[in-house]
Amino acid sequence: HVQLVESGGGSVQTGGSMRLSCASSRYTYKRNCMGWFRQAPGKDREGVAVLWIGGATTYYASSVKGRFTISQDIAENTVDLQMTSLQPEDTAMYYCVVGPSRWDGTTICPPNANNFNYWGQGTQVTVS
Secondary structure, three states, X not given: XXXXXXXXXXXXXXXXXXXXXXXXXXXXXXXXEEEEEEEOOOOOOEEEEEEEOOOOOEEEOOOOOOOEEEEEEOOOOEEEEEEOOOOHHHOEEEEEEEEEOOOOOXXXXXXXXXXXXXXXXXXXXXXX
């Protein structure tokens, strides 16, 4: 069983930056997908950024491209999300996720919530 622990959330002013970190409780094998989803009140969950562990494949939601960067440290079993130029619409609960990789014809890490079977407790990010 994989436990995911997020850290780094909080409040920030518009235009500010924040870094989220996710630690996995045990070795997260290569060829899995790991990343971040978010959910704002009254909205559906949204895949923010996902990467293929040990590989180069990454996905970013169009709303965060150029502002957010996802990175991995395989040795430490961590995935970070560096967020810059934060906007009020980035306010949400952010969840770290892990799931198996699978090719859907377009990408090996489809950014669909159903593809991820492990979720962290979430960390709140508030931009005002």
